[in-house]
Amino acid sequence: QLQLQESGPGLVKPSETLSLTCTVSGGSISRNEYYWGWIRQSPGKGLEWIGNIYYRGTTFYNPSLKSRVTISVDTSRNQFSLRLTSVTAADMAVYYCARAHLTISGVVDAFDIWGQGTMVTVSS
Amino acid sequence: DIQMTQSPSTLSASVGDRVTITCRASQTISSWLAWYQQKPGKAPKLLIYKASILQSGVPSRFSGSGSGTEFTLTISSLQPDDFATYYCQQFNSFTFGPGTKVDIK
Numbered sequence: 001q002l003q004l005q006e007s008g009p010g011l012v013k014p015s016e017t018l019s020l021t022c023t024v025s026g027g028s029i030s031r032n033e034y035y036w037g038w039i040r041q042s043p044g045k046g047l048e049w050i051g052n053i054y055y056r057g058t059t060f061y062n063p064s065l066k067s068r069v070t071i072s073v074d075t076s077r078n079q080f081s082l083r084l085t086s087v088t089a090a091d092m093a094v095y096y097c098a099r100a101h102l103t104i105s106g107v108v109d110a111f112d113i114w115g116q117g118t119m120v121t122v123s124s
Numbered sequence: 125d126i127q128m129t130q131s132p133s134t135l136s137a138s139v140g141d142r143v144t145i146t147c148r149a150s151q152t153i154s155s156w157l158a159w160y161q162q163k164p165g166k167a168p169k170l171l172i173y174k175a176s177i178l179q180s181g182v183p184s185r186f187s188g189s190g191s192g193t194e195f196t197l198t199i200s201s202l203q204p205d206d207f208a209t210y211y212c213q214q215f216n217s218f219t220f221g222p223g224t225k226v227d228i229k
Contacts, residue, residue, distance in 0.1 A: 047168065047211055049218035062218070063125070096167055109215055110158045110173035117167050 002027040004097050004115035011121050012091075018084040018120055022097030029078045030055040035100040035108055038071060038082045040093040041117075048093075052100055052108065053080055092122045126150050126214055128221040136229040143199040145224045147212035152192045156215035159188055159197045162223075163208045171210075172197065202226070 008020035022036070029036060038050040051061040053071045061069050065084070073080040084091060095118055098111040127150040137143050147157065155175040160168035170179045172188035175195055185200045199206055207228055212221040 046222050047213075047220040049213075049220065052218075098167075101173070107156060107215060108218075109156060110170055110179070111160075111168075111213075112170045112173075112179065114167035114169075 002099065002113055004099065004113060006095060006097050006115045006118040008118060008120075010119060011123060012087050013124050014088055014122055015086055018082070018087050018091060018122075020082045020095055020097075020118065020120070021079050022081070022115060024078045024080075024099075029073065029080065030075050033102050035060075035102055036073070036080045037098050037100045037111060039096045039098060039111065039114075040091075041096070042090075042093040050082065050084075050095075054102075087122050089122050092120060094119050126153065126217050126219055128212060128214055128219050130210075130212060130221040130224050132224060133222065134225045134227065136227055137202050138229045139202055139204060141202045141229075143202050143206075143226060145197045145210055145226075147190075147195045147197070147221050149193045149195075149214055153214045153216050155191045157188075157190070157195050158213045158215070159186075160211045160213065161206075161208045162211065168211060199226075 003025045005023045012018045035052040037052040041047050051071045053059045053073050068085045070083040097115045099113040100108045101110045129148045131146045157175045159172040162168040171182050171186050176188045187198045209223045209225045211223050
């Protein structure tokens with residue numbers, strides 16, 4: 001069955017760049033029916049959508065993060081990645097990658113499979 | 125930007141209770157709404173999508189309804205495994221609701 005696994009540094013210094021990778025196993029990332037997304041959750045707080053990517057490279061970002069976010073995909077490795085620049089304490093969170101189901105009409109209607117999440121701390 | 129609210133923020137209930145959580149959108153989102161369950165230290169789990177479609181493998185005691193701006197998640201008979209936090213999410217701009225924690229009365 002499909003599984004997603006986040007990886008990357010658990011500690012990032014303020015003003016530096018956060019980089020995470022999500023590895024998809026048990027299925028191909030190159031499926032027409034899915035986008036792939038990043039979501040984060042600050043400690044004790046709610047969920048915040050960061051952005052989505054299609055295997056052909058189309059991306060959608062949260063407007064509040066758009067200037068600092070890049071999501072990319074590597075279909076040969078079955079991975080997609082997140083880069084968030086100029087991090088501050090406000091970016092400290094558990095970061096999840098997830099599969100986003102794409103309907104026939106072209107609308108994403110659910111994040112149906114999630115990774116376990118990885119905690120990123122921002123500290124010097 | 126579409127804002128999502130949920131009520132109540134916390135709900136105390138007993139096993140066997142019927143539980144209803146409400147999610148409201150600041151503008152119409154048709155039926156593009158999902159519900160998730162999250163337990164401490166775990167990733168969210170999809171329960172319902174397109175407002176009322178039960179995700180495969182989710183118990184039938186969970187149901188969703190609504191369209192436009194007002195939606196509900198109902199648990200017909202609360203089970204011990206259901207004590208968790210529940211989030212709604214809209215898919216016009218992917219905003220999540222603030223969550224509803226269901227705890228033991």
